[in-house]
Amino acid sequence: MTTQPPPVLGFVGLGNIGGPMAWNMAGKHAGDFIAFDADPAACAVLDGTRARRATSLAALAQEADIVFLSLPGSAQVEAVCLGPEGLAAGARWPATIVDLSTCTVAMARSVAARLAERGIAFADAPVARTAEAARRGELSIMVGADEALFARIAPWLHYIGSDVTRCGEVGCGQVVKLVNNALVFEHTAALAEMMVLGQRAGVEPALLLDAVAKGSGDSFVLRNHGRKAMLPRVFPQGGFPPEYALKDIDYLMELAAQTGTATAFAGLARRYYAAAAAHGFGGRYFPTVIEVVDRNLDVA
CATH class of the missing domain: 1.10.1040.10 (N-(1-d-carboxylethyl)-l-norvaline Dehydrogenase; domain 2)
Structure with missing residues (x-):
């Protein structure tokens, strides 16, 4: 029986919480892990891991199967997902985008609907607790997704969270x-x-x-x-x-x-x-x- 290789994970946003989350994912994932931040210096948080650095969102989208976002807010999430240089702008895009940021409920549901038109699954999965908990991989993650999508992404969310809760359909995590x-x-x-x-x-x-x-x-x-x-x-x-x-x-x-x-x-x-x-x-x-x-x- 052929064993499927692990998906290629991508991560966008290596800030105060995003950096530790990406570090945990990079260390725990058996497959490739690619990261991007608008500030190249932020990638230093991944020193010592197997993570590769993408030079752009387009380059990350060319390889990643599942992309996790940790961004300041709604405007940035919408731009990274659907902007002219975003993850869905090129010839090839990820199958799934999981947003770990805190955003408006309306934006999460709107982005999910527009991505679905391109066949891209979207889940909102904002995180709670402290930067220290992020470093330990013990965040609480509140997920908005249908049951099938939640089951698919839960294993990777457990890389960064000790409590992963499906709160309902898309938007309910927010x-x-x-x-x-x-x-x-x-x-x-x-x-x-x-x-x-x-x-x-x-x-x-x-x-x-x-x-x-x-x-x-x-x-x-x-x-x-x-x-x-x-x-x-x-x-x-x-x-x-x-x-x-x-x-x-x-x-x-x-x-x-x-x-x-x-x-x-x-x-x-x-x-x-x-x-x-x-x-x-x-x-x-x-x-x-x-x-x-x-x-x-x-x-x-």
Whole structure:
């Protein structure tokens, strides 16, 4: 019996999360792995792996059977998939495109429909958790795809994720991711308020987090963003900044408007992150929102 060779995997976007994901895929995949980033220097993250570097999207599309995307947002995903120099522009294109980015639900469904006209399968599979989880290959991945496509792509998603969940048809992965991110942003802003309040009322922040963690106020945000960033006040450049939080909240609020859903908490969180970006904390890790609270900055 003839054994089919493993598919050629492609990966586009080697940023803060994309780089570690690509590194894990390149190390775990038995077949060829080809990567591309608009910034050639970003490919250095794959040093020491068997990954090959593509010089263009067209060159990657010529070889890859399945292409994974990790890009800043909807506009970039649409351009990479369907633009004049995109993956579907040449004589040969991938059979499947899996988008690991966070985008609007409407864009995911529109791109899927237009790619389907060319016979290209598309799944939205945004990822959650931290850059550290990406390095460990322990992301949570929320997938929008029909059952057959999900079954085909799940083995490669497990290269980068410890939890891979089919959330429904195309677009549903983005629905769940946007809900997840909005909850994180809302909770981080709420925790910032309470940490500042507690300190001003006489409770040391570290003790406050320890005590709350033993009660019903414990959470992922407290244990990660609270302890690792907000407590030491360490907000490095190059992480997930307030500008990205604003993008994701705007995507969520677009979906809320389309579905007639109230999002008062998301709107308040948006004001906090907009203030962070406007008052000199742009580009820094988004839990820097605690500085907005601590400095009594205007939240318009």
